[in-house]
Amino acid sequence: MPTVILDAGHGGSDFGATFEGRREKDDNLALTLAVGDILAENGVNVLFTRTTDIYETPTAKAQEGNASGADYFISIHRNSSPIPNQYTGIESLVYNRNSTAANIAENINRNLEAVGFANQGINERPNLAVLRRTTMPAVLVEAGFINNEQDNALFDERFDEIAQAIADGILESI
Numbered sequence: 001m002p003t004v005i006l007d008a009g010h011g012g013s014d015f016g017a018t019f020e021g022r023r024e025k026d027d028n029l030a031l032t033l034a035v036g037d038i039l040a041e042n043g044v045n046v047l048f049t050r051t052t053d054i055y056e057t058p059t060a061k062a063q064e065g066n067a068s069g070a071d072y073f074i075s076i077h078r079n080s081s082p083i084p085n086q087y088t089g090i091e092s093l094v095y096n097r098n099s100t101a102a103n104i105a106e107n108i109n110r111n112l113e114a115v116g117f118a119n120q121g122i123n124e125r126p127n128l129a130v131l132r133r134t135t136m137p138a139v140l141v142e143a144g145f146i147n148n149e150q151d152n153a154l155f156d157e158r159f160d161e162i163a164q165a166i167a168d169g170i171l172e173s174i
Helices: 024-041 058-068 100-115 149-157 159-173
Strands: 003-008 045-048 072-079 090-094 119-124 138-145
Touching (some): 003 024, 024 072, 024 159, 058 072, 100 159, 149 159
Parallel strands (some): 003 045, 090 119
Antiparallel strands (some): 090 138
16 A cells, blocks of 8 residues: 655644634644544555644655655645635645546645635646645645635535545545
């Protein structure tokens, strides 16, 4: 079975996006650990860039992923927008749309859409260190908008299903 390294975005002094006391780094860590548990239960070798509230630069996380020998790199985040409740839904980011990573992203997005999120698609973001500097297929998942009340309600009420959806998208791909 392949090895997947999971990255909980942000951490430590880097809160990521915040909204009404909610911190992205906390949502990211909880969801990443839950996805990791599901993958491990399904026989996947799982590594993490962090399992506690620490900060590493995105470049250090990419280097850690490369040094680990993992086959896939999945970074989990929450999205945000300038105005609360301006946007809703999930999105996945990849270095290149014509890639194995894009296939993984499509599977993750489809499963998250089935949970109830609007699917905002896949976008190329070649400037992101965790996508640009990794040597294996890498996907950055934006699991809903942290400053959207509807997305937060879905995130909280269907958390286990969201973790399962992301894990299923990865499992379908590998």
